[in-house]
Amino acid sequence: MANSILEEKEYQSKAFDRSCWMRMLKILWEEKKVVICLLAANLAFALTDIIFPLFNRYAIDMYVVGQASQESLPIFIAVYAGGIVIRSICLYLYFRYAGGVESSFGKNLRKKCFVKLQNLSFPYFDRTANGWLMARITSDTGRLAEILAWSLMDLIWGAVLIVGITAVMLAVNWKMALAILVAVPFLWFVTMYFQKRLLSAQRKARKSNSKITAGFSESISGAKTTKTLGVEQENYEEFKIKTHDMKTYSMRAARINSLFQPVVFLLSGIVLALLVYIGGNQVLLSVIQFGTLSMFINYAELFFEPLKQIARVLGEMQMAQASGERILSLLDEEVEIDDSDEVKAVYGTLLEPKEENYEPLLGNVEFRHVDFFYNENEKVLSDFNLQVKQGEMIALVGETGSGKSTIVNLLCRFYEPKQGQILMDGKDIQKRSVGWLHSNIGYVLQTPNLFSGTIRDNIRYGRPDATDQEVEDVARLIHAHDFIMHMPKGYDSEVGEGGDMLSTGQKQLLSFARAILSDPSIVILDEATSSIDTESEKVIQLAIKELLAGRTSFVVAHRLSTIVNADKIIVLDHGLIKEMGSHDELMKQKGAYYELYTSQSLLEKQQQLLSIESEPLV
Numbered sequence: 001m002a003n004s005i006l007e008e009k010e011y012q013s014k015a016f017d018r019s020c021w022m023r024m025l026k027i028l029w030e031e032k033k034v035v036i037c038l039l040a041a042n043l044a045f046a047l048t049d050i051i052f053p054l055f056n057r058y059a060i061d062m063y064v065v066g067q068a069s070q071e072s073l074p075i076f077i078a079v080y081a082g083g084i085v086i087r088s089i090c091l092y093l094y095f096r097y098a099g100g101v102e103s104s105f106g107k108n109l110r111k112k113c114f115v116k117l118q119n120l121s122f123p124y125f126d127r128t129a130n131g132w133l134m135a136r137i138t139s140d141t142g143r144l145a146e147i148l149a150w151s152l153m154d155l156i157w158g159a160v161l162i163v164g165i166t167a168v169m170l171a172v173n174w175k176m177a178l179a180i181l182v183a184v185p186f187l188w189f190v191t192m193y194f195q196k197r198l199l200s201a202q203r204k205a206r207k208s209n210s211k212i213t214a215g216f217s218e219s220i221s222g223a224k225t226t227k228t229l230g231v232e233q234e235n236y237e238e239f240k241i242k243t244h245d246m247k248t249y250s251m252r253a254a255r256i257n258s259l260f261q262p263v264v265f266l267l268s269g270i271v272l273a274l275l276v277y278i279g280g281n282q283v284l285l286s287v288i289q290f291g292t293l294s295m296f297i298n299y300a301e302l303f304f305e306p307l308k309q310i311a312r313v314l315g316e317m318q319m320a321q322a323s324g325e326r327i328l329s330l331l332d333e334e335v336e337i338d339d340s341d342e343v344k345a346v347y348g349t350l351l352e353p354k355e356e357n358y359e360p361l362l363g364n365v366e367f368r369h370v371d372f373f374y375n376e377n378e379k380v381l382s383d384f385n386l387q388v389k390q391g392e393m394i395a396l397v398g399e400t401g402s403g404k405s406t407i408v409n410l411l412c413r414f415y416e417p418k419q420g421q422i423l424m425d426g427k428d429i430q431k432r433s434v435g436w437l438h439s440n441i442g443y444v445l446q447t448p449n450l451f452s453g454t455i456r457d458n459i460r461y462g463r464p465d466a467t468d469q470e471v472e473d474v475a476r477l478i479h480a481h482d483f484i485m486h487m488p489k490g491y492d493s494e495v496g497e498g499g500d501m502l503s504t505g506q507k508q509l510l511s512f513a514r515a516i517l518s519d520p521s522i523v524i525l526d527e528a529t530s531s532i533d534t535e536s537e538k539v540i541q542l543a544i545k546e547l548l549a550g551r552t553s554f555v556v557a558h559r560l561s562t563i564v565n566a567d568k569i570i571v572l573d574h575g576l577i578k579e580m581g582s583h584d585e586l587m588k589q590k591g592a593y594y595e596l597y598t599s600q601s602l603l604e605k606q607q608q609l610l611s612i613e614s615e616p617l618v
């Protein structure tokens, strides 16, 4: 959230950005059918606004003051009534199509942002805060949709009305027209003065609101930490300051608005008085008829409304421009890791893959002279070389920050090597498709990522076409079936947001089942650090055995007891391979691995003695 506030400041200093609005209009035009209908309804409505004072003038001059034959009155009444019906229809269509434009433009823009986010690579997400992205997709798209559907139409309505009324007034009586037009600069100045202040107060109120929303969100997600640290009082005090700011700015906006309305009222009152004075004299001198004076009074009242609207909309557009620029910055973001055009031609894109062209992967992997860094001055991997044969289990061991996750990130092509190559079945992964690569990799995270829905939905997540029988078979294979059947609705039990209604071990089992069901050739397992009770540990170990069987696997190992059977254990130190070999070989070397393993075994034994247990599976 803080990020989004910073960005807002930066963007709002810019003047009117024509290219930004042109691009937004281009996106709006993608829904041209509904936009044309809205424009037509808007235009027709503005025309009826201009025409009705003319009707009134005719009625007064002909039937009230004048001596026109009453025979034509029914025809006039019919035309007048027809005009009212047309005006009502225009109003109905205006609201209907404006609502339509707002929702279809919003949907279109959200879709564009979502597709972009799906394609963007990990380096972008490293640089960009989640809160910032959330604000783009929710509030910025919503604000732009509202502005383009409603405010822009108000602007067009206002412009048509001003031009139309001015033209009619000048044509009928230029002197009286000038009496109204002379007030325009004053009214414009007053309106802009108040609008500027009003917008500034509203902007501050909105920023405070963002802080309050962020505060709410953090207090919900961090509720456990807050309670255990007993900092409710401090949080409440901080929250009180934020809500106080919000109240101050909102009150300021209300004060400015309450002053603005009477000032405009006063100004239009003066203009009306002037008009009645000049017009009244002209009526007395028989220069104009009474109906004409009435028409001018109607127009004078109508004239100031669009002026106010235009000033309001221009201010709103200036504010919304920041939203537009932020969204365009997201849409223009370059996808750093993308398939070449030749690869796309064969394998399709991420959203439209040609899976029929995906070739099978045996699972031979090679890192060849790979260099990598996240930040230029901090090398993470230097000339990293590793050859893995189909079906081998590789365990990555090392201190925190030694580069274990980086290796699997590169393998998944979440990042590209700065130098060197990664080959799969002998072919550089940069020459293969990202979609193909990910369809062949099963990545089981340390903290399993479950989604709201049922157990069945979660197991099926990577293969929506899997049958119920296949889901059940895979759950039995990893010994998860029993705990699932103990749940109130079995496979149809809800797991809650992020799987909150399950224990860590249960979540892990479901993520294993999900990975096995997708049948990947390569499995990456970021092994859990959390200690679970011995019974659950046994079940998890059995499940891991099933998960890795017959597949090439990379296990980021935290508990060394789980990787003693690995074909190769790689001990990393600052991105370099310090030791490599089987468990027995490394134990014989009595080096870093030996030290780590013996100290961990000792600790585990001590923990067992103290019977530290947590979260049983069933």
Ligand SMILES: Nc1ncnc2c1ncn2[C@@H]1O[C@H](COP(=O)(O)OP(=O)(O)OP(=O)(O)O)[C@@H](O)[C@H]1O
Pocket (backbone or CB within 6 Å): 126, 374, 375, 380, 398, 399, 400, 401, 402, 403, 404, 405, 406, 407
């Ligand atoms: N997204 C990132 N942006 C910048 N630097 C990063 C990023 N991810 C990791 N690093 C840095 O790269 C180095 C290697 O990190 P990596 O996550 O690969 O270590 P690790 O061995 O997996 O650590 P752990 O066991 O704690 O998960 C660390 O110095 C870390 O600070």
